[in-house]
Amino acid sequence: MAKVDSTRQVAIHGLVKRYHFQPVLNHLSLTLGDGDFCILIGANGAGKTTLLRILATLARPTQGKIHFGGHLITSSPALRREIGYVGHQPMLYNDLAALENLVHYARLYGCPHPEERSRDAILSVGLTDHQDKPLRTYSRGMQQRLSIARALLHDPHYLFFDEPYTGLDAQASRWLDQQLQQLHHPGRVILLAVHQPGRLLSMASHVAWLQDGQISHHLPLDRVDETPDLQAYLQEGV
Amino acid sequence: MHKKPPLLTLLDVLSAISFTAALALILFFTPTELTMGPVQKVFYFHVASAWAGMLSFILAAAGGIGYLATRKTRWDWLSLSAVEVGLVFGLIAILSGMIWARPIWNTWWVWDPRLTTTAIMEIIYLVYFLLRSSLDTPETKARLGAVYVIVSVITVPLTFLSIRLFRTIHPVVIAGGGGSVFKMTPRMLLAFGISLVVFTLILADFVCHRFRLARLNSQEDEEVS
Amino acid sequence: MTSFAQYLRAIWCIFRKDLQVEWRGRQGVPVMLVFALLVVFLFHYALQLSPGLQAGLAAGLLWISLAFASTLGLNRSISLERENHALDGLLLIPVDRSAIYFGKSLSNFVFTGLIAMILLPILSLFYQQNMFHPALILVILLGAGAYTGLGTLLSALSIQSRTRDVLLPILLYPLALPILIAAVEASRGILAGQPLRDLQTWLLLLLACQILFSAAGLMLFETTLEE
Numbered sequence: 001m002a003k004v005d006s007t008r009q010v011a012i013h014g015l016v017k018r019y020h021f022q023p024v025l026n027h028l029s030l031t032l033g034d035g036d037f038c039i040l041i042g043a044n045g046a047g048k049t050t051l052l053r054i055l056a057t058l059a060r061p062t063q064g065k066i067h068f069g070g071h072l073i074t075s076s077p078a079l080r081r082e083i084g085y086v087g088h089q090p091m092l093y094n095d096l097a098a099l100e101n102l103v104h105y106a107r108l109y110g111c112p113h114p115e116e117r118s119r120d121a122i123l124s125v126g127l128t129d130h131q132d133k134p135l136r137t138y139s140r141g142m143q144q145r146l147s148i149a150r151a152l153l154h155d156p157h158y159l160f161f162d163e164p165y166t167g168l169d170a171q172a173s174r175w176l177d178q179q180l181q182q183l184h185h186p187g188r189v190i191l192l193a194v195h196q197p198g199r200l201l202s203m204a205s206h207v208a209w210l211q212d213g214q215i216s217h218h219l220p221l222d223r224v225d226e227t228p229d230l231q232a233y234l235q236e237g238v
Numbered sequence: 239m240h241k242k243p244p245l246l247t248l249l250d251v252l253s254a255i256s257f258t259a260a261l262a263l264i265l266f267f268t269p270t271e272l273t274m275g276p277v278q279k280v281f282y283f284h285v286a287s288a289w290a291g292m293l294s295f296i297l298a299a300a301g302g303i304g305y306l307a308t309r310k311t312r313w314d315w316l317s318l319s320a321v322e323v324g325l326v327f328g329l330i331a332i333l334s335g336m337i338w339a340r341p342i343w344n345t346w347w348v349w350d351p352r353l354t355t356t357a358i359m360e361i362i363y364l365v366y367f368l369l370r371s372s373l374d375t376p377e378t379k380a381r382l383g384a385v386y387v388i389v390s391v392i393t394v395p396l397t398f399l400s401i402r403l404f405r406t407i408h409p410v411v412i413a414g415g416g417g418s419v420f421k422m423t424p425r426m427l428l429a430f431g432i433s434l435v436v437f438t439l440i441l442a443d444f445v446c447h448r449f450r451l452a453r454l455n456s457q458e459d460e461e462v463s
Numbered sequence: 464m465t466s467f468a469q470y471l472r473a474i475w476c477i478f479r480k481d482l483q484v485e486w487r488g489r490q491g492v493p494v495m496l497v498f499a500l501l502v503v504f505l506f507h508y509a510l511q512l513s514p515g516l517q518a519g520l521a522a523g524l525l526w527i528s529l530a531f532a533s534t535l536g537l538n539r540s541i542s543l544e545r546e547n548h549a550l551d552g553l554l555l556i557p558v559d560r561s562a563i564y565f566g567k568s569l570s571n572f573v574f575t576g577l578i579a580m581i582l583l584p585i586l587s588l589f590y591q592q593n594m595f596h597p598a599l600i601l602v603i604l605l606g607a608g609a610y611t612g613l614g615t616l617l618s619a620l621s622i623q624s625r626t627r628d629v630l631l632p633i634l635l636y637p638l639a640l641p642i643l644i645a646a647v648e649a650s651r652g653i654l655a656g657q658p659l660r661d662l663q664t665w666l667l668l669l670l671a672c673q674i675l676f677s678a679a680g681l682m683l684f685e686t687t688l689e690e
Contacts, residue, residue, distance in 0.1 A: 019375050021459065058551055059690035062309070062377075077466065081557035091552030093480070093543070095487040107476045108556040110469055134487070135547075150552070306686055362637050369634065372624035378690075382620050385683050389616065389638060392675050396641035400668060404644055 007069055008034045008157050008189050010055065015064035017050055024050050026213030028064070032206075035186035038218075039200050040193040041233065042210035048193040049088070051210065052160045055191065056085035068158065081109070084156030086164045090147035094136040098127060098146055101135060102153060109154035121149040126175065140167040148176065152183075159183065161192040177203065197234055209233070240454065246446055253436075253443040260429070260436040268429045280338045282429055286437035287331035288356055292394075293441055294324025295359065299391035302384035311456065312449075314380035317387055318370075319448035323441060325363040331356050351401040358397055362390050466558075473558040477566025482573070484543060491539045495578050499532035500585070507589075516590040522650035525579075525586060525594075526606070526643055533575040533610055534635060538628045540571050541618040550622075554688060564615060564684035568677070571611035579603045598653045602666070606646035609672040610639055616680040619687045645669045 010032040017025040024047045032038055042048050053059040055066065057080060068079055092101040102121055106114030122131045125145040135143065144167045151159070165173055181203055183190060194200060197207070201221060209217040209230055217230050224231050264282050301317030304310075335353050336346050347353075369386055370379045422430065485491050506512065506524055516524075544550035553563050580603075587594045614635050621631040649665035659666075 019377065021376060021456070053690070056555065058554055077557040077559060079557075080555055083555065085551075085555060087548060087551060089548035089551070091548050091555075093484055093549055094546060095484045096480070100483070104476060104480050105552070105556075108473055108553075108558070110472075110557070154557075358637055358640060365633050365637060369620065369624065369630065372626040372630055374625070378623060382623065382687065385620060385687050386617075386634065388683065389613075389676075389679050392679060393638045393641060396668070396672060396675070400641040400644040403664060403668070404648065407648065 008187060009067070009069055010158060010189055010191070011067040012055075013065045013067075015051075015054065015066065016062045017047075017054060017059070018062045023062075023213050025054075025061075028210075028214050030208060030215045030218060032189045032191060034189065035184070036206050037180065037184040037190040037204045038192070038206040038208055039197050039204045040191055040208050040210060041195075041197055042193075044195070046210045047213055048210055049162055052085070052162045052191065052193055053087070055158075056083055056087075056160050058085070081154065082157045084151040084154070084159045086148055086151045086161045088162060088166070090135075090143045090150070092135050092143070092146060092150065095134055097132045097134055098122060098138070099131040101146070102150060105150050106153055111154055117153065121153055122146075125149045126172075141169050141172055144168055145172055145175070148179070152179070157188050159188065159190045159192075161190070163193055163195060165194065173199070196236075201234065207234070242450075246443075246450065249439070249443045249446060253440045256432075256436045256439055260432050263429050263432060268425050269423060275341070277338060277341050280334050282433040283437075284331055284334035284338055285430070286433040287327045287334060288352065289434055290437045290441040291324050291328040291331055291356060291359060293438065294320045294327060294445070295387075295391060295394060297445065298324065298387045302387040305380055305384045306388075311376075311380065312453070314376075314383065315449050315452035315456075316445075317380075317383060318452060319445045321363050321366050321387070322448055323444045325360065326444075327437075327441065328356055328360045328363065332360065349405070351398060351405055354401050355394065355398045359394060362394075366390075470558050470562050473556060473562040474566045474569065477553065477563060478569045478573075481540065481543070481567065481570030485570075485574070491536055492574055492577060494539070495532040495536045495574065496581060498535055499528040499578055499582055502528040502531050503582075503586070503589070512590070514589070514591040516592060518654035519647075519651045521586065521590060521592055521594065521654055522647045525582060525650060526647045528582060529575065529579055529603075529607070530610065530636075530639070530643060532578050533571070533607070533614065534632055536574045536578075537571055537611065537614040537618045537635075538621075538631055540567055540574075540615075541622045542628070545622055550688065560685040560688070561681045563688075564619075564680045565677075568612050568615040568680065571615055572608055575607040575611050576604065579607060592654070594654065596653050598659050598662075599650055602646060602649045602653065602669070605666065605669040605673065606642060606649075609642045609669055609676060610646075612673055612680060613639055613642070613676040616676065616684060616687070619684060623687075641668065642672050645672070 010030075012028060012030045015025050015028040016023055028051065040048050040051070050059065054061050068082070093104075096104070099118055099122060102118035103114050106117050111117045119128075119131070122128055125148070127142060127145060127149075130138065130142065135146070138146065144164070148164060151161075164176060168176060177199065180190065180192070180200075184203065184205070191208075192200070192204070204221060206218065206220050207224065207230070208215050217227055219227065219230070224234060260282075264279050268279065268282075270276055270278070298317045298320035301313045301315075301320060304313035305317065332353065335350075335356075339348050340346055366383060366386060370383050373379045373382060503524060506527065510520070512520060512524070544553065550563075554560060556562075583594045583599075586592070614631070617634045617638070618631055621627060621634055624630050645665045645668040649662045649669070652662045652665070653659070
């Protein structure tokens with residue numbers, strides 16, 4: 001089993017994903033460097049979710065290669081150890097309490113001291129008062145917070161977040177901002193899909209624009225003014 | 239290229255000729271069986287159809303394995319074609335089995351292990367289509383169809399075995415006496431062997447045609463889109 | 464922890480989680496049990512059964528109601544993972560994905576076995592027959608194991624279809640036929656007082672089914688779920 005390299009990098013070459021024989025992702029290429037915090041933008045239905053799911057190994061590409069840390073690895077347990085994913089659904093069980101849900105995942109990820117780790121995670125998301133309540137009693141925003149806690153439980157290096165701010169109130173959004181700022185450093189790669197980049201423009205390092213199944217623009221944020229279309233698109237979202 | 243490939247035309251001709259030859263052989267060359275009479279001759283095509291049905295199953299499973307290994311659509315076409323054609327051969331086998339059973343055992347249906355297994359195989363084929371039609375994308379149809387067909391191929395021998403064992407414990411008493419076993423003279427054996435070969439040929443021909451149809455359909459879809 | 468130990472641990476965690484969820488919600492087992500009993504009543508009247516039931520009918524009744532109840536349980540078990548996309552969460556864990564298959568097969572097996580254990584005294588009561596033979600329990604374990612092994616794999620297919628719950632029975636029953644035949648025949652033999660030695664072939668058939676279907680699950684489960 002190939003070991004994932006310590007140089008965190010995600011290199012995507014010629015990625016194709018077809019549904020109904022139509023390419024949603026059409027020879028997409030993108031390289032995310034070590035320490036990058038890249039915002040993924042694009043219209044609804046452009047394929048952002050598809051791309052993130054493929055990167056998270058939840059879907060299989062029709063064609064193309066993805067290298068993590070310089071090694072070509074198809075979905076393997078070792079790779080998944082390094083990946084944290086937040087999707088549109090919390091991926092937790094309604095009948096179990098919040099704490100129980102996290103402990104379940106902490107054990108599955110092989111975290112040492114799973115109960116302790118889970119309690120700390122719940123504390124950091126500010127849900128300690130509700131940790132023993134079943135998930136079905138949680139609001140959408142609370143579920144989202146817990147889902148993010150779940151994704152970060154095992155200290156992953158590759159973070160793929162699909163519109164994580166959905167359902168978060170102002171306070172929770174600020175909390176997520178803080179988390180992302182803490183996570184944004186060498187040794188990690190963050191790819192975060194948003195519909196409206198707004199607040200993230202000050203935090204992220206890069207932006208990638210998904211159009212027609214390809215990345216039409218991938219730039220460091222300080223060079224966005226070189227591309228008027230992109231700048232306009234981003235301004236709309238602010 | 240929309241023209242029919244010459245090899246396929248050759249196969250068509252071969253199938254047609256050999257089928258006619260086999261039919262002639264069975265009708266005129268083979269002796270009439272003593273106790274069963276002329277209706278026994280249905281047996282040749284009955285067993286050959288069942289044989290073709292079984293082969294289709296294996297072909298379908300091969301298509302399934304091929305698809306999962308390569309993810310190339312043509313393997314899915316193979317599975318689909320094999321199941322469709324197998325469905326037809328299975329039906330012929332069952333109907334001819336019933337035609338054979340009626341005058342001999344005075345009943346339309348016998349719970350014979352081979353016949354029952356063929357009937358179950360037909361149901362499995364139908365379920366394959368129900369499964370596919372309940373799925374959204376062609377990619378999912380192909381993937382899950384492949385999984386289903388592979389699991390099915392495992393069960394069919396087990397099904398046959400269990401029904402066979404069941405029958406030895408619960409023998410069905412058939413009014414009219416006699417079993418389905420009869421001794422085959424050399425002429426009959428020859429006709430039997432030839433029927434098997436002929437039906438294998440026809441199977442290959444039908445599957446190729448169905449495969450070609452699938453390919454042409456998908457080309458048409460591509461041109462339209 | 465070695466990766467094999469992690470693999471086993473994952474199976475255990477998933478199994479445990481299924482039991483935990485069931486304990487909390489109590490939606491699965493009671494429904495399965497009630498359904499099994501209803502099937503018994505339906506067959507009682509449909510086939511005009513009476514106490515002093517022949518071994519064959521008793522065995523058949525046991526396995527039909529068990530099969531129907533088990534299918535309900537299989538549907539429920541996989542639907543659980545569909546809620547909130549919990550299945551995606553399981554697919555993300557750093558363990559070979561066949562662990563999900565084995566974890567869920569195990570919990571499905573336990574629920575089915577539980578129903579069987581409750582059915583035995585009830586059927587004994589209804590038909591004034593002692594159905595408590597250790598050998599019968601062995602057959603139930605083998606049969607339930609093979610059935611849920613196959614069913615868990617097929618439930619991963621049905622959950623992806625538009626027709627969902629409705630599809631599982633038609634996927635499962637034709638393929639589960641050898642299991643049901645073998646289980647009924649072995650049970651019938653035991654209830655009729657035959658020695659276990661005579662029923663060896665059926666037991667071996669059940670074992671063969673278990674092994675083959677588990678192997679199929681091991682190899683195909685991940686492919687079934689990966690888009």
